[in-house]
Amino acid sequence: MPYSTLQDCIDDLERNGQLLRIKEEVDPYLEMAAIHLRIHEAGGKAVLFEKVKGSKYRAVSNLFGTTERSNLIFRETLEDIKKLIALKSDPMQALKYPFRYIRTAVSALMALPKKVSSNSFEKIRISDLPQIQCWEMDGGPFVTLPIVYSEDPDKPGVMSSNLGMYRIQLGGNDYIQDKEAGLHYQLHRGIGVHQTKWNKLGKPMKVSVFIGGPPSHAFAAVMPLPEGMSELTFAGALGGRRFRYMYDEEGFLLSTDADFVITGEVFPNENKPEGPFGDHLGYYSLKHDFPLMRISNVYAKKEAIWSFTVVGRPPQEDTAFGNMIHTMTGSAISTEIPGLHEVHAVDAAGVHPLLLAIGSERYTPYAKVKMPQELLTIANHILGTGQLSLAKFLFIANKEDNPYLSTHDEIDFFTHMLERLDLHRDIHFQTKTTIDTLDYSGEDLNAGSKVIFAAVGDQQRVLSNTLSEGFQLPLGFSNPKFVMPGVLAIQADKFTNYKEEQISISTLATYLSGALSNLSEIPMILVVDDADFVSDVFKNFIWVVFTRSNPSHDIYGVNEKTVYKHWGCDSLIIDARIKPHHAPVLQRNPVIEKRVDQLLGGIVV
Numbered sequence: 001m002p003y004s005t006l007q008d009c010i011d012d013l014e015r016n017g018q019l020l021r022i023k024e025e026v027d028p029y030l031e032m033a034a035i036h037l038r039i040h041e042a043g044g045k046a047v048l049f050e051k052v053k054g055s056k057y058r059a060v061s062n063l064f065g066t067t068e069r070s071n072l073i074f075r076e077t078l079e080d081i082k083k084l085i086a087l088k089s090d091p092m093q094a095l096k097y098p099f100r101y102i103r104t105a106v107s108a109l110m111a112l113p114k115k116v117s118s119n120s121f122e123k124i125r126i127s128d129l130p131q132i133q134c135w136e137m138d139g140g141p142f143v144t145l146p147i148v149y150s151e152d153p154d155k156p157g158v159m160s161s162n163l164g165m166y167r168i169q170l171g172g173n174d175y176i177q178d179k180e181a182g183l184h185y186q187l188h189r190g191i192g193v194h195q196t197k198w199n200k201l202g203k204p205m206k207v208s209v210f211i212g213g214p215p216s217h218a219f220a221a222v223m224p225l226p227e228g229m230s231e232l233t234f235a236g237a238l239g240g241r242r243f244r245y246m247y248d249e250e251g252f253l254l255s256t257d258a259d260f261v262i263t264g265e266v267f268p269n270e271n272k273p274e275g276p277f278g279d280h281l282g283y284y285s286l287k288h289d290f291p292l293m294r295i296s297n298v299y300a301k302k303e304a305i306w307s308f309t310v311v312g313r314p315p316q317e318d319t320a321f322g323n324m325i326h327t328m329t330g331s332a333i334s335t336e337i338p339g340l341h342e343v344h345a346v347d348a349a350g351v352h353p354l355l356l357a358i359g360s361e362r363y364t365p366y367a368k369v370k371m372p373q374e375l376l377t378i379a380n381h382i383l384g385t386g387q388l389s390l391a392k393f394l395f396i397a398n399k400e401d402n403p404y405l406s407t408h409d410e411i412d413f414f415t416h417m418l419e420r421l422d423l424h425r426d427i428h429f430q431t432k433t434t435i436d437t438l439d440y441s442g443e444d445l446n447a448g449s450k451v452i453f454a455a456v457g458d459q460q461r462v463l464s465n466t467l468s469e470g471f472q473l474p475l476g477f478s479n480p481k482f483v484m485p486g487v488l489a490i491q492a493d494k495f496t497n498y499k500e501e502q503i504s505i506s507t508l509a510t511y512l513s514g515a516l517s518n519l520s521e522i523p524m525i526l527v528v529d530d531a532d533f534v535s536d537v538f539k540n541f542i543w544v545v546f547t548r549s550n551p552s553h554d555i556y557g558v559n560e561k562t563v564y565k566h567w568g569c570d571s572l573i574i575d576a577r578i579k580p581h582h583a584p585v586l587q588r589n590p591v592i593e594k595r596v597d598q599l600l601g602g603i604v605v
Helices: 006-015 031-041 067-073 078-089 092-096 098-110 190-201 215-222 231-239 317-329 332-336 374-382 386-390 410-420 498-515 531-536 538-547 590-600
Strands: 019-026 046-052 058-061 122-124 147-150 162-164 180-183 205-211 244-247 253-255 260-266 271-274 288-300 305-308 340-345 354-359 393-398 427-434 447-455 477-484 487-492 524-528 555-558 561-563 566-568 571-575
Touching (some): 006 067, 006 305, 031 058, 067 317, 078 317, 147 190, 147 215, 162 190, 162 215, 180 260, 205 253, 215 317, 253 260, 340 374, 374 393, 410 447, 410 538, 498 524, 498 555, 524 531, 531 538
Parallel strands (some): 393 447, 524 571
Antiparallel strands (some): 147 162, 260 288, 271 288, 340 354, 427 447
């Protein structure tokens, strides 16, 4: 049965044993987030907070906390959505198999947005909302599951609109309480394109922020849809219910199924400092100027429920979003990029920094020497596609070398790559380019570098996880630990500056060239702050190395050299220490953690 409200979804989850009620009053400052984190990490239920300090509204989190629960929520429409996306990628399927797609076509038709003439909202203030702050250094309370709506001035109306999930800062910093909010997004996103057009017209952009409502609306806001597919239509198809809307007297679109709607205007070139904010890389995104939203109205249903999540080092609730996206889209990406079989944005690295991919060298079956050719074309196509363009590290393998290889078996994939990489030939840098705005490993905000590792051919080496007896390191380096065969972590003194560290790591590289008798069997060497932590579990290696390094600045090599501007080496050295310009790591408050112990007690999460 389609959900017409968020309450419908909550009731359904409770009937299926997937809801935990917290009846005690909880503090929106750190405490609610800490409870959410504890329950999510335990693979627990969705959480309904019945008494939120300072607000009359209830709040719910962890709705999408497990893939199983997301499948439950969308159980009646998920298969149709898979077919709908496949049909968009390959419309000829509908002609070949018309009866298979009849239900899909009907679902798509029924998903068209529906304009209505009334609503049940009352007007409130920003300060009436749950003021949830997740991390100590956050700049204030944030909306962490906002559904942000904007329209294209060249094509007004819902069918050319954009629905995205861009965080909203409700207070703190220099924002005037109840009058202003911060709107954080990157300009290449759909709303950024809209704002650029409104700026050229010299007019403010009207923005509506929906919170709550049917869960399909939140999912539609994060779904990377094929070009030309409306998010509102997708929300209706996924939810099995048409997206209902109306315009208020000031011309703002209201989702009449939402629990809350915040409306406001973004004026040309009007910004204020937004942040810090504990983000999905596991660090704080710091304070920067972002568009200012002048609040027009805040609407709420009588029994409205505030929907939120907590953002932090993966895995978090958005991991389940990613899993569902992968389930729905299937092979759509391979249709868009010829020769590509799969690409995996690695969650443990914060999604954007690291991509693993598998492609095919289809046009050179008779080459005397196997080398990456089409794989490089595919890699550049990947790095020019949507949010994949935010990646810093891309490892791409040739499917024909191992037809059973999967990007989702990350240890096996790295083993395959490290066994085959020709480190003098297969490393390709892109310098002075863009990276994720939230990634502080680069040279400046949104500025850094990328590197492609492309491997084709037979196994070149056997990976080792042993060091010769009596192996020692030069001064300033210690505690060598293997992460996996072929990957050695070495602990180093705290990073000072690039000028000094280039000399230090050059000394290390020279030493390793003579001290490691099995150097060719250890193609990746890491310089880290804590070798025990990095080698403890594989996800620690993924998180530390690919969030704390900028390829152009932090990749070195043993016996490195440049031939006709192409760089190569005998073994890679990646400096994955925290640098002075990096953002602080997210840390939990021990006092709050004790309070959570008391609140949860023996509750089965």
